[in-house]
Amino acid sequence: MNRLALSLLVLLLLGGLGKAQDTLSVKKQAVDSFEIHKVLIVPFNPRMYISDSDHELLLKSGLPFPKLVDRFRSGLSVAVRQRIPGWWQSELLSEAQDSTQETARIYRCIAYKYEPLDEKTMGAKKGPLKKNEAKEQKKIVNGQLAIEPEKGPKFMNITFKSDTLLPFLANKYSVDYFLFINQLDIQSDLSDYAANANKTYKRFVQIHYTILEKDGKVHFAGLAKAAFPCTENDIQSIINTPFAEAAGLVTGHLPPPIPVKKVKTAK
Numbered sequence: 001m002n003r004l005a006l007s008l009l010v011l012l013l014l015g016g017l018g019k020a021q022d023t024l025s026v027k028k029q030a031v032d033s034f035e036i037h038k039v040l041i042v043p044f045n046p047r048m049y050i051s052d053s054d055h056e057l058l059l060k061s062g063l064p065f066p067k068l069v070d071r072f073r074s075g076l077s078v079a080v081r082q083r084i085p086g087w088w089q090s091e092l093l094s095e096a097q098d099s100t101q102e103t104a105r106i107y108r109c110i111a112y113k114y115e116p117l118d119e120k121t122m123g124a125k126k127g128p129l130k131k132n133e134a135k136e137q138k139k140i141v142n143g144q145l146a147i148e149p150e151k152g153p154k155f156m157n158i159t160f161k162s163d164t165l166l167p168f169l170a171n172k173y174s175v176d177y178f179l180f181i182n183q184l185d186i187q188s189d190l191s192d193y194a195a196n197a198n199k200t201y202k203r204f205v206q207i208h209y210t211i212l213e214k215d216g217k218v219h220f221a222g223l224a225k226a227a228f229p230c231t232e233n234d235i236q237s238i239i240n241t242p243f244a245e246a247a248g249l250v251t252g253h254l255p256p257p258i259p260v261k262k263v264k265t266a267k
Contacts, residue, residue, distance in 0.1 A: 075239035123222035224249035
């Protein structure tokens, strides 16, 4: 190849590279940005903690029971916040200046109720229940009206005794959504007798939660769970692993990103 041909080839390659760089630059400019929403994370009421493993956990940690619950309560809130997607802003109510008074007020305004759980979506069961899933099955026993409890999986949901609470909080903290952690369970699966005898059974972290829009409309409510070995009794390890895993399932139900309309650029 002579020098003239080589020079032309170099120029063509450089020109192609320049065009490729220009294309990349245009693509970067055309990438959508997203509307930034803010969510307020409300930790669970300490009364809404249920565990069948406290003996082992307290023995390992050396903490009194209220401190154990407090560690799990704060650890779970932080785990949830760490799994909030990047297009969100978030705030922990426990970090607010007047958080103690605020949470006490919120808990007074909350009513708790177990509701049917759809195991496919791990969310609240919607639509009419089947006949064998009737909410209340009434029958007469010894001349008295007896109501049999509803069967099937459930989760702890919340309602509010005050219509002014959420608007007040939305305005005070400038949030678009609320993520209420309603209840924390740590439960052992003792259904396998061999695993029970050999101490190889699993425990499950279960987070009951409700995601609400600022006007009070329920976006999603349900249950997130993650398994861990029964031999794991270290509080921080439980927070770091099964709490984090379940927290990711919770935050995965936050609304998807909303693209900002592209701004046309001059050619």
